[in-house]
Structures are given as structure tokens and as C-alpha cells.
Amino acid sequence: MNISKHTFRYPFSERVQNLTSSDIRELMKYAIQPGFISLAGGMPNNHLFPVDEVEKIYHRLPRREKEISFQYGPTTGYPPLIEVLKQYMESKGIPMDDHELMITTGSLQAIYIFTYLLAGKGDSILTENPSFIGSLTLFQSFGIRMRGIGLDRHGLIPEQLENQTREARITGENLKFLYIIPNFHNPAGIIYNKERRVRVLDYLEREKIMLLEDDPYNELYFDEEDREMTRPILAMAPPSLRRQIVYVGSFSKILGPGFRLGWMLVPKEMYRYAELLKQSLDACSPNLSQIIANAFVRQGYMEDYLKRIRPEYKLRRDLMLRVMKTHFPPEVTYVEPKGGFYIWVELPEGIDAREILERTIPEKVVFVLGKSFDPSGQSVNKFRLAFSNVDTADIEPAVRIIGNAIREVLAKK
Ligand SMILES: Cc1ncc(COP(=O)(O)O)c(C=O)c1O
Numbered sequence: 001m002n003i004s005k006h007t008f009r010y011p012f013s014e015r016v017q018n019l020t021s022s023d024i025r026e027l028m029k030y031a032i033q034p035g036f037i038s039l040a041g042g043m044p045n046n047h048l049f050p051v052d053e054v055e056k057i058y059h060r061l062p063r064r065e066k067e068i069s070f071q072y073g074p075t076t077g078y079p080p081l082i083e084v085l086k087q088y089m090e091s092k093g094i095p096m097d098d099h100e101l102m103i104t105t106g107s108l109q110a111i112y113i114f115t116y117l118l119a120g121k122g123d124s125i126l127t128e129n130p131s132f133i134g135s136l137t138l139f140q141s142f143g144i145r146m147r148g149i150g151l152d153r154h155g156l157i158p159e160q161l162e163n164q165t166r167e168a169r170i171t172g173e174n175l176k177f178l179y180i181i182p183n184f185h186n187p188a189g190i191i192y193n194k195e196r197r198v199r200v201l202d203y204l205e206r207e208k209i210m211l212l213e214d215d216p217y218n219e220l221y222f223d224e225e226d227r228e229m230t231r232p233i234l235a236m237a238p239p240s241l242r243r244q245i246v247y248v249g250s251f252s253k254i255l256g257p258g259f260r261l262g263w264m265l266v267p268k269e270m271y272r273y274a275e276l277l278k279q280s281l282d283a284c285s286p287n288l289s290q291i292i293a294n295a296f297v298r299q300g301y302m303e304d305y306l307k308r309i310r311p312e313y314k315l316r317r318d319l320m321l322r323v324m325k326t327h328f329p330p331e332v333t334y335v336e337p338k339g340g341f342y343i344w345v346e347l348p349e350g351i352d353a354r355e356i357l358e359r360t361i362p363e364k365v366v367f368v369l370g371k372s373f374d375p376s377g378q379s380v381n382k383f384r385l386a387f388s389n390v391d392t393a394d395i396e397p398a399v400r401i402i403g404n405a406i407r408e409v410l411a412k413k
Contacts, residue, residue, distance in 0.1 A: 184340025
């Protein structure tokens with residue numbers, strides 16, 4: 001058989017048309033090439049992973065648990081891990097009366113399950129602009145219409161939320177939920193203040209709409225005094241509103257994305273459907289990961305580990321801000337993040353961040369264009385710098401190269 005003459009046409013489903021590749025995936029090609037400094041990937045630092053602790057944990061597991069870890073497990077998660085996460089959620093002020101906790105294969109799967117159960121082709125949702133690219137691509141793949149709500153340094157802009165809702169109601173759209181990332185936002189780096197969290201709750205009550213609260217960076221605050229600000233919106237909700245909120249957490253930033261572990265708090269009425277759907281997706285989340293994560297939390301490693309990594313990320317944030325002050329022209333603005341991995345940079349109106357990236361790639365420095373995080377794909381004058389997975393020695397040269405590129409592009413205008 002001559003393969004090159006093969007003319008078979010694959011009968012792709014209609015859904016395939018909604019699948020698109022993100023700029024981030026394209027950029028990853030560069031990010032992994034030797035000699036490149038990448039401020040692109042929104043990932044934890046390779047050198048900070050708790051490799052030794054995990055080795056110790058696995059080594060000390062009783063033979064029986066090692067065997068279980070190789071086996072399939074319950075669809076909704078490894079029961080001891082569910083238990084310890086429930087206690088953790090309670091310690092954050094979330095009573096576990098209205099929700100069931102389900103372990104998921106990464107928190108992206110939790111977002112998938114939530115979306116699958118609530119919204120489909122032609123439905124509308126409200127999402128922050130900018131927002132996490134993984135969720136945006138997922139919503140898009142479902143054929144969902146996204147209405148973007150702008151952010152300022154304190155959270156989503158309430159007037160835009162009201163306006164977008166009103167417009168959606170006028171045009172008779174089926175508005176299904178609001179999706180937000182209140183703590184150390186990806187990509188905007190901001191944290192919602194208390195007033196904005198309360199505004200979101202008021203909104204949910206008034207509009208009788210569901211909230212998807214995505215919180216993977218919750219523990220990554222840099223200063224103890226900011227810890228109180230990270231209190232989940234679900235923890236602040238009155239009992240009458242709790243069942244309108246689905247909360248999603250993740251081990252990806254506090255243990256490692258390679259574990260592929262997240263969790264979701266599912267209102268009791270939704271739980272059965274969530275379980276059935278997950279059964280068809282992956283039967284169960286990785287048992288090996290769950291057993292290790294369970295021991296990591298229960299044996300006190302998590303707390304020690306968080307104490308170790310917070311100052312590491314803070315150090316990188318401080319370094320980055322210091323050199324940005326030196327190398328970036330004053331026309332460029334950004335919010336100083338109090339936690340997480342990101343700095344969101346805004347260029348003057350009319351400047352295209354792509355022109356800057358085109359100048360930095362030959363100099364072997366990459367970052368992500370803001371356009372990727374815009375649900376309407378329009379905003380061109382913004383970009384995201386991730387300080388999390390970069391060597392401290394590389395921060396100054398990378399920022400200098402970006403700063404020079406910005407000056408060159410500004411000078412042309
Ligand atoms: C805001 C946000 N939500 C969800 C995720 C998905 O994380 P995971 O599926 O690894 O838990 C990420 C990952 O970068 C994220 O930034």
C-alpha cells in the first residue's frame with residue numbers, strides 16, 4: 001500500500017472545528033530549546049519540587065498501599081484524601097454541609113465537568129477578561145459564547161458585570177454561569193479585595209446565577225498579612241447561596257502538575273451527574289498520585305513545603321519588579337502581585353505586544369501575548385510575564401531584553 005496516495009477523509013465531528021491551538025502551546029516549542037529564557041510557562045519551578053519528600057513517602061508506604069496505588073480506585077477519589085481535603089476546606093471556613101468533595105484529574109477536569117453539566121453550544125457565560133487560557137479554550141470547544149468582564153487591581157469591574165448581564169438578558173441569551181479566579185489571578189496577577197467578593201455574592205443572589213470559583217493559587221501568598229485576603233468566596237457566602245457555587249482547587253501549584261490532581265466541591269444536587277460524567281472520562285484519577293498526595297498532607301510535609309516555596313516565589317517576584325523598574329519605560333504599567341506566578345503588563349494603546357515578542361525571540365527570550373487570554377481575542381497591548389519557573393540569574397537579562405524591545409517599538413510610533 002502506498003501511504004502517500006492515501007485519500008481517506010476522516011469523518012470529524014462538528015465539535016472539532018471549535019478546537020484551536022493556543023499561542024502558549026506554540027511558544028512552548030521555544031521555551032524548551034536550550035539557551036532560551038522562558039517567562040512564558042505558567043508552571044511551578046522545576047528545582048523546587050518536593051522530590052526528596054516524595055521519595056521518602058513512597059519508600060515508607062506499606063506494601064498494601066503500594067499495591068493499591070497501582071490499581072484503579074473509586075471514581076470520586078481515594079477516600080482518605082477526600083477526607084483530609086474536606087478538613088482542609090473546613091479550615092478555610094467552608095462548611096461541608098452543602099457540597100461533596102470530588103477528586104479530579106487536574107483542576108482543568110473539574111472545570112470541564114462543571115461546564116459539561118451546565119452549558120452547551122449556544123449558551124452564554126460570563127468570564128473575566130483576561131482569563132485562564134485552558135478554561136477559555138475549553139469553553140470555546142463547547143461552542144459556548146463568552147462575555148468578557150474587565151478587571152482592575154481589585155477584581156472584576158462590577159459595572160461591566162452588570163452591563164454584560166443586562167445585554168445578555170436583552171438578547172435573550174441563556175446565561176449559565178460566572179467564572180472567576182479570585183486569588184493571584186492567571187494571568188492578571190491580582191487578588192480580589194473583600195468589597196469585590198461581596199459584590200460577586202450580591203450579584204449571585206440577585207441574578208440567581210451559578211459561580212465557578214477557580215482557586216489553584218490560594219496558598220501562594222507572599223506575606224502572612226495577605227493570607228486573610230485569600231478567603232474563598234464560598235467561605236463568605238451565606239447558607240442560602242452556597243449551593244450556587246462550585247469551588248475548584250488544585251495540587252498543581254503546591255505539589256506538582258505532574259500529579260494531575262485537583263478537586264471540586266460539588267453541590268449535592270449536581271454530584272451524581274458529576275460522578276457519572278467522570279466515570280466516562282477516566283474511570284478514576286491516578287491512584288498513585290492520590291496516595292502520595294494524601295501522605296504528603298497528612299504527614300505534615302505540605303505545610304513545611306509551602307513555607308519553603310513561598311519565599312522562593314516572593315524572591316523571584318521582587319527581583320522581577322526591581323529590574324522592571326529599571327528597564328521598562330514609564331509608559332508601561334503593571335500591578336505588583338501579592339502572590340502566585342504572574343505579572344500582567346500593559347503597553348500604551350495602539351502598541352502590539354507581538355512586535356515586542358518578535359524582537360525578543362531572536363534574543364532567546366519568550367513570554368505570552370495578552371491576546372491569548374482575551375475571550376474575544378482582541379486585546380493586543382498586553383502580555384504576561386511568569387516569574388515562577390525561571391532561574392534567578394536569568395531574570396535581569398530577560399527583562400532587559402524585553403525592556404529594550406519595548407523602547408524600540410515605542411520609538412517607532
Ligand atoms: C487559573 C487556573 N485554573 C486551572 C488551572 C489548571 O490546573 P491543573 O489542571 O493543573 O490543576 C490552571 C493552570 O495553570 C490555572 O492557572
